[in-house]
Amino acid sequence: MFENAEKTELSSLGEFGFIELIRGAFPLKLEQNIVGIGDDAAVIKPEEGKNILISTDTFVENVHFDIMYTPLKHLGYKTVVASVSDICAMNGKAHSVLISVSFSSKYTLEALEELFEGVRLACDKYSVDLVGGDTTTISKGLVVSVTVVGSANSEQIAKRSGANSGDLLCVTGDIGGAYMGLQLLEREKRVFLEHPEMQPDLQNHDYIVGRQLKPEARIDVVKWLNDSNIIPTSMIDISDGLASETLHLSKESDVAFAVHEEKLPVDQDTYNMAVEFGIDPTTAAMNGGEDFELLFTVDQKHYEELRNHPDITIIGYAREKSMKNQMISKQGNMYDLVAQGWKHF
Amino acid sequence: MFENAEKTELSSLGEFGFIELIRGAFPLKLEQNIVGIGDDAAVIKPEEGKNILISTDTFVENVHFDIMYTPLKHLGYKTVVASVSDICAMNGKAHSVLISVSFSSKYTLEALEELFEGVRLACDKYSVDLVGGDTTTISKGLVVSVTVVGSANSEQIAKRSGANSGDLLCVTGDIGGAYMGLQLLEREKRVFLEHPEMQPDLQNHDYIVGRQLKPEARIDVVKWLNDSNIIPTSMIDISDGLASETLHLSKESDVAFAVHEEKLPVDQDTYNMAVEFGIDPTTAAMNGGEDFELLFTVDQKHYEELRNHPDITIIGYAREKSMKNQMISKQGNMYDLVAQGWKHF
Numbered sequence: 001m002f003e004n005a006e007k008t009e010l011s012s013l014g015e016f017g018f019i020e021l022i023r024g025a026f027p028l029k030l031e032q033n034i035v036g037i038g039d040d041a042a043v044i045k046p047e048e049g050k051n052i053l054i055s056t057d058t059f060v061e062n063v064h065f066d067i068m069y070t071p072l073k074h075l076g077y078k079t080v081v082a083s084v085s086d087i088c089a090m091n092g093k094a095h096s097v098l099i100s101v102s103f104s105s106k107y108t109l110e111a112l113e114e115l116f117e118g119v120r121l122a123c124d125k126y127s128v129d130l131v132g133g134d135t136t137t138i139s140k141g142l143v144v145s146v147t148v149v150g151s152a153n154s155e156q157i158a159k160r161s162g163a164n165s166g167d168l169l170c171v172t173g174d175i176g177g178a179y180m181g182l183q184l185l186e187r188e189k190r191v192f193l194e195h196p197e198m199q200p201d202l203q204n205h206d207y208i209v210g211r212q213l214k215p216e217a218r219i220d221v222v223k224w225l226n227d228s229n230i231i232p233t234s235m236i237d238i239s240d241g242l243a244s245e246t247l248h249l250s251k252e253s254d255v256a257f258a259v260h261e262e263k264l265p266v267d268q269d270t271y272n273m274a275v276e277f278g279i280d281p282t283t284a285a286m287n288g289g290e291d292f293e294l295l296f297t298v299d300q301k302h303y304e305e306l307r308n309h310p311d312i313t314i315i316g317y318a319r320e321k322s323m324k325n326q327m328i329s330k331q332g333n334m335y336d337l338v339a340q341g342w343k344h345f
Numbered sequence: 346m347f348e349n350a351e352k353t354e355l356s357s358l359g360e361f362g363f364i365e366l367i368r369g370a371f372p373l374k375l376e377q378n379i380v381g382i383g384d385d386a387a388v389i390k391p392e393e394g395k396n397i398l399i400s401t402d403t404f405v406e407n408v409h410f411d412i413m414y415t416p417l418k419h420l421g422y423k424t425v426v427a428s429v430s431d432i433c434a435m436n437g438k439a440h441s442v443l444i445s446v447s448f449s450s451k452y453t454l455e456a457l458e459e460l461f462e463g464v465r466l467a468c469d470k471y472s473v474d475l476v477g478g479d480t481t482t483i484s485k486g487l488v489v490s491v492t493v494v495g496s497a498n499s500e501q502i503a504k505r506s507g508a509n510s511g512d513l514l515c516v517t518g519d520i521g522g523a524y525m526g527l528q529l530l531e532r533e534k535r536v537f538l539e540h541p542e543m544q545p546d547l548q549n550h551d552y553i554v555g556r557q558l559k560p561e562a563r564i565d566v567v568k569w570l571n572d573s574n575i576i577p578t579s580m581i582d583i584s585d586g587l588a589s590e591t592l593h594l595s596k597e598s599d600v601a602f603a604v605h606e607e608k609l610p611v612d613q614d615t616y617n618m619a620v621e622f623g624i625d626p627t628t629a630a631m632n633g634g635e636d637f638e639l640l641f642t643v644d645q646k647h648y649e650e651l652r653n654h655p656d657i658t659i660i661g662y663a664r665e666k667s668m669k670n671q672m673i674s675k676q677g678n679m680y681d682l683v684a685q686g687w688k689h690f
Contacts, residue, residue, distance in 0.1 A: 039435070039505050039597075040432075040581055040582060041398040041400035041432055041437070041495070042399050043396050043435070043502060044396060045396050045397075045499070046391035046395075050391075051379065052389040054386055054443065054476070054477065055385060056443045056478060056479055056492050058445040058479045058481050060447050063481055063482055064481070086386050087386055090388070096399075098399065098401045100403040102405050131399070134490075137408055138405045138488065140484065141483070143403075147399070147443065147492040149399060150386070154379075154390070159384050160385070252383065252384075
């Protein structure tokens with residue numbers, strides 16, 4: 001991506017030199033993006049009749065990621081994926097990102113190039129252009145803020161509000177994997193810190209480690225929904241955990257949800273690792289974050305189409321608000337869904 | 346703005362509680378902004394036939410601001426102003442902002458409320474809605490990232506490129522004031538740290554202190570340009586200093602500029618403080634940043650209209666690229682314009 005491949009202090013390049021480097025590496029590809037990096041603002045031409053969707057997310061070292069086991073290329077990739085996922089959660093299509101990076105002096109030019117190489121891979125994968133951003137120093141650590149811009153027809157937009165009593169509650173892919181991947185990486189980090197001569201034991205856990213370090217956004221499911229003329233009545237992406245996101249849909253839509261434990265899609269590797277850690281796999285599935293799967297409601301008339309989709313699982317349904325948000329266990333017991341707080345507060 | 350007025354740990358409120366507080370304090374007012382805080386993305390309805398302008402800026406404690414002399418309300422105000430100024434610099438009108446705040450545990454709920462009170466004041470003043478953002482903790486300091494969204498007709502957009510040889514080079518307001526305000530605040534901070542019993546001597550310097558702590562964006566000039574059917578051939582806002590911004594216009598427009606020292610608009614307070622500090626007032630004007638004035642080029646046919654505008658000064662002109670970017674001193678000597686590097690690298 002970049003020509004320079006040595007250990008280079010960023011000060012030797014300067015802010016404008018660095019911006020020029022990024023600008024050269026990210027030519028605009030989409031017709032929506034008219035002006036990108038190098039002006040006071042990016043210029044985007046809205047698609048005829050569509051609304052603009054925009055969201056911003058900040059990722060802080062040692063809060064959202066640990067440089068010890070997060071390659072910067074993966075970090076760059078993940079920050080874009082998490083942002084694109086927000087546009088998916090509105091049933092829209094992302095087309096532009098802006099990235100602000102604040103970095104301490106421990107980060108060399110090559111480190112930032114690696115970060116932006118991950119950004120570029122995600123931009124290519126998800127067909128979005130990098131159209132702007134900001135770079136600044138900070139006394140300690142690394143902070144990456146990503147703003148994503150997308151679009152959707154107004155009648156197609158899926159908000160968090162809009163679920164109706166009787167709607168089916170669906171989730172894409174499988175859940176809890178990113179959380180168990182994180183547990184594994186954290187364990188191996190502790191082992192390494194105590195016994196630096198030992199190699200981390202990540203063998204046979206590619207799936208959950210990948211879920212944590214290299215998640216993907218469900219543009220495929222959004223495309224399928226659109227192609228199938230199915231508009232979710234409400235939708236959210238799973239960044240804080242299924243329980244927390246379900247409660248968001250409940251609050252904004254003014255309904256309650258029943259979730260069936262036996263329906264929760266949990267991968268075998270996630271399940272095994274949870275058992276190994278002494279964690280209830282259902283807890284990992286309900287409260288583990290960062291899977292970036294979609295949680296949505298649809299009218300019951302779409303039952304057959306959804307039931308036959310290999311990557312969508314119907315896990316419950318919406319009901320009157322006066323009923324509680326509950327999980328129905330495999331044994332038929334009811335448990336109230338509990339909101340996950342802000343862990344890093 | 347907020348009802349709670351005590352010293353409150355943010356952990357007692359939680360992420361979602363804090364977001365609800367902000368959401369309640371920032372109802373959407375503009376028709377463009379359809380969905381704001383509280384969903385996966387904001388929804389903006391583009392104005393018929395207009396393009397979207399979008400820019401992002403990050404402000405880091407002890408790099409861009411010093412909490413010792415920057416009230417958080419001013420900081421919140423300034424971050425929005427600086428962002429709105431980027432949209433002005435494209436000759437557009439801002440209508441939405443998204444704000445990401447990363448804060449360490451030293452920041453209480455009340456501190457963040459003060460920050461957002463400043464954001465609200467700027468939103469009211471500049472008629473923009475807060476439509477989204479993110480909040481997260483960080484180990485040290487405060488980082489504020491602002492994304493601003495605006496719009497303009499495509500034929501009205503002023504990029505950095507577009508200046509032609511012979512165009513007039515104009516600047517709004519006066520320059521160097523924010524820089525001299527910063528020098529004064531830094532001096533008084535040093536005095537205070539050495540002699541805590543002494544009061545800071547900011548008397549009679551409201552103007553330059555205000556330029557540093559509470560700058561404004563030139564929406565008035567953008568409106569006048571539009572009302573007068575004058576479209577700048579190129580434009581940029583002055584955040585890094587007149588010399589640096591002139592070089593940006595030069596590079597992107599492929600022309601060179603001649604700047605007349607005697608034309609530089611410098612306020613008397615700025616001038617006096619520069620003399621007091623032993624700084625050449627011209628240096629303050631050419632290299633001082635953060636004035637958020639507009640620097641732009643226009644065709645010579647608009648000479649009379651511009652000459653008569655009380656807040657616009659014609660300071661030079663564009664010429665062939667083969668000539669250098671130079672300042673012509675009051676004595677008639679030529680000095681090459683020098684780029685200001687990235688001071689905080």
